[in-house]
Amino acid sequence: MSTSNKMKLTIEAKSQNESFARSVVAAFFIQINPTLEQVEDIKTAVSEAVTNCIVHAYEGAQEGIIEISCALTENSITIDICDYGKGIDNVEQAMKPFFTTVSTGERSGMGFTVMQAFCDSVKVSSKQGLTTVQLVKKVA
Numbered sequence: 001m002s003t004s005n006k007m008k009l010t011i012e013a014k015s016q017n018e019s020f021a022r023s024v025v026a027a028f029f030i031q032i033n034p035t036l037e038q039v040e041d042i043k044t045a046v047s048e049a050v051t052n053c054i055v056h057a058y059e060g061a062q063e064g065i066i067e068i069s070c071a072l073t074e075n076s077i078t079i080d081i082c083d084y085g086k087g088i089d090n091v092e093q094a095m096k097p098f099f100t101t102v103s104t105g106e107r108s109g110m111g112f113t114v115m116q117a118f119c120d121s122v123k124v125s126s127k128q129g130l131t132t133v134q135l136v137k138k139v140a
Contacts, residue, residue, distance in 0.1 A: 005031060005072045013054045013064035013083065021068055022046040028070050029077050034139045041118035042077065042137050048111045049081040049133045057085025057131055076120075079135040088126035095124065 007028050011017040022043040029042050050066060058064035069080045088094045095112040115122045121136035 003071045003073060007070050009068045009070075011050075011066050011068070012062075013058045013066050013085075014062045015054060017066075018047055018050045018054065021050045021066070025068065025070060025077075025079060028072070029137075032072055032074060032077070032139050034137075038137060038139060042079070042135075045115045045118045045122075045135050045137075046079065046081070048114045049079075049135065052111045052133070053081065053083040053085065053131075057083040057087075059086070075140075076136060076138045079137075081133045081135070083131050084129055085131065087128040087131055088124070091124045091126055095122075 005028075007024075009021065009024055011021055025046045026039050026043045029039060034042075046068070050068075053064075053066045054060065054062070064083065064085055067080075067082045069082075071078045095116075112122065112124070115133070115135060118137075119135045120138045121134070123134040125132050
């Protein structure tokens with residue numbers, strides 16, 4: 001399936017940019033006529049991914065860069081969310097429900113679980129200095 005459109009967004013890893021990122025991705029997604037529920041699913045998944053970058057990759061410092069790239073086909077969106085933070089030591093473990101590296105009790109450890117619930121595919125690759133979360137959502 002060939003790509004019909006692409007976009008890229010670069011934001012600072014600040015909490016106030018999370019809602020902006022999810023709104024931009026949702027606005028881009030509507031080009032392929034998803035249902036309202038599908039748009040809300042993508043907004044939720046993007047929120048979780050961006051929040052993970054802010055809280056975990058950059059340890060809440062409110063600094064750093066998050067890059068979001070989107071590609072549309074006639075029936076799907078692929079979203080790559082990249083950060084240049086500390087990386088994930090064990091991706092398999094990090095993707096398990098309730099796993100968190102934040103010891104303050106403020107995090108539920110459900111970020112990846114939520115992304116998986118709202119997307120057709122979630123892939124994560126990580127090393128020190130580069131983590132990419134790829135979300136795919138299909139439109140029926």
